[in-house]
Amino acid sequence: MGNPVAVVNAGSSTVKFSLLNGERRVFDALLDRLGSTSANGACASLRDAQGAPLFQGPIPADNHEDALIWLFDWLARAGDGCKPAAVGHRVVHGGDGLTRPVKVTGEIIEKIEALIPLAPLHQPHNLAPIRLLAAKFPDIPQVACFDTAFHASQSAVERRFALPREYEAAGIRRYGFHGLSYEYVAARLAEIDPCAADGRTIVCHLGNGASLCAMKNGRSVATTMSFTALDGIPMGTRCGAIDPGVLLHLMTRPGMDAATLSDLLYKRSGLLGLSGLSGDMRDLLASDRPEAAEAVEYFCYRIAREIGSLTAALGGLDALVFTAGIGEHAAPVRARICELSTWLGVAIDPAAYPILHTPDSRIHVLVVSTDEETMIARHVRRTLGLPQGSPRSL
Numbered sequence: 001m002g003n004p005v006a007v008v009n010a011g012s013s014t015v016k017f018s019l020l021n022g023e024r025r026v027f028d029a030l031l032d033r034l035g036s037t038s039a040n041g042a043c044a045s046l047r048d049a050q051g052a053p054l055f056q057g058p059i060p061a062d063n064h065e066d067a068l069i070w071l072f073d074w075l076a077r078a079g080d081g082c083k084p085a086a087v088g089h090r091v092v093h094g095g096d097g098l099t100r101p102v103k104v105t106g107e108i109i110e111k112i113e114a115l116i117p118l119a120p121l122h123q124p125h126n127l128a129p130i131r132l133l134a135a136k137f138p139d140i141p142q143v144a145c146f147d148t149a150f151h152a153s154q155s156a157v158e159r160r161f162a163l164p165r166e167y168e169a170a171g172i173r174r175y176g177f178h179g180l181s182y183e184y185v186a187a188r189l190a191e192i193d194p195c196a197a198d199g200r201t202i203v204c205h206l207g208n209g210a211s212l213c214a215m216k217n218g219r220s221v222a223t224t225m226s227f228t229a230l231d232g233i234p235m236g237t238r239c240g241a242i243d244p245g246v247l248l249h250l251m252t253r254p255g256m257d258a259a260t261l262s263d264l265l266y267k268r269s270g271l272l273g274l275s276g277l278s279g280d281m282r283d284l285l286a287s288d289r290p291e292a293a294e295a296v297e298y299f300c301y302r303i304a305r306e307i308g309s310l311t312a313a314l315g316g317l318d319a320l321v322f323t324a325g326i327g328e329h330a331a332p333v334r335a336r337i338c339e340l341s342t343w344l345g346v347a348i349d350p351a352a353y354p355i356l357h358t359p360d361s362r363i364h365v366l367v368v369s370t371d372e373e374t375m376i377a378r379h380v381r382r383t384l385g386l387p388q389g390s391p392r393s394l
């Protein structure tokens with residue numbers, strides 16, 4: 001296997017772990033349905049370099065950390081003696097100070113830790129494997145790559161809240177997330193669709209966490225998430241944009257302290273809260289309960305509204321791109337969002353995939369499989385001066 005780069009991508013409901021030799025993936029693990037978002041328990045899917053399954057099934061893990069320890073034990077048992085040349089991590093919040101990938105040091109760990117309150121669903125899960133690996137393999141260099149970094153190209157007006165100026169100076173502004181995914185998708189569009197790569201494009205990253213990014217020439221112009229990964233469209237368990245007056249009102253209720261409010265907004269709202277059933281789109285699409293259908297309709301409606309808003313930010317629209325777990329796999333969700341976007345000139349062929357638009361559609365519509373792990377591995381090699389490896393064949 002040589003000395004691959006290992007990548008850990010902890011999302012809110014999954015951990016993705018890969019080993020990459022150059023651009024070639026030689027091992028992949030998806031630890032799925034983590035936390036309490038799903039009606040079903042945690043499970044793992046491990047694949048070799050050819051994509052053949054090595055393990056598939058339930059795992060004894062209640063949370064991200066247990067799942068990773070299970071994986072590292074599995075790897076040690078399967079061990080072929082291969083030791084990664086370096087490890088790259090997705091870190092969701094970089095704040096004002098961390099705007100490019102960095103080699104992990106004690107000081108960087110402290111900076112990442114200080115941002116936990118701004119990304120409570122992610123930052124602890126991003127930090128735990130960094131600490132675990134630093135203790136276990138102190139000689140392997142680690143690189144932290146930030147979800148917020150891609151949005152550093154946005155204008156000052158886009159990044160601002162209408163608060164007194166001193167709040168912005170204290171870092172209270174829109175950051176945006178899912179940047180590693182958007183960066184990968186932008187690079188991929190340059191390979192497959194020049195109109196989408198060079199034009200005015202909205203990328204819908206619809207996973208358990210979900211956001212939309214308006215891009216011009218592959219650079220971020222605006223995005224729906226802002227100071228935290230709560231803002232914007234509704235998600236698996238997060239409410240998305242909400243009138244701050246609701247929060248002020250809730251805070252007057254007995255027992256509604258900051259921790260309880262945080263739990264409500266991050267973990268009990270969104271698709272889970274609306275359906276009363278599950279935050280997992282697979283469960284909702286499989287259910288015949290009216291609340292499940294209402295939750296899915298609400299999700300699609302809010303996304304279609306944001307597509308209108310981001311089209312205004314771009315001054316028009318050339319392409320619409322779907323990515324991440326729901327965007328790549330939930331055809332009924334894509335179809336409904338496109339139906340609600342007909343007024344923009346969106347027309348799709350329900351049987352087409354991954355290029356969805358019909359010949360007479362004014363807008364290109366396509367599905368691009370995101371690959372945050374490949375993006376992170378590229379950043380690791382660049383940051384540490386390792387050879388990039390040959391480009392992946394198209």
Ligand SMILES: Nc1ncnc2c1ncn2[C@@H]1O[C@H](COP(=O)(O)OP(=O)(O)O)[C@@H](O)[C@H]1O
Nearest residue numbers: 011012013014207208209281282325326329330
């Ligand atoms: N085949 C599928 N059909 C519908 N939804 C799916 C499918 N596969 C995954 N999803 C949804 O994708 C979401 C997880 O997205 P993903 O991007 O993998 O997660 P994370 O945000 O944790 O990185 C879940 O809501 C899941 O239900």
Ligand SMILES: CC(=O)OP(=O)(O)O
Nearest residue numbers: 011012177207209229
């Ligand atoms: C930032 C974010 O919400 O990430 P994820 O979709 O992986 O939960």
Ligand SMILES: [Mg+2]
Nearest residue numbers: 011012207324
């Ligand atoms: Mg994700």
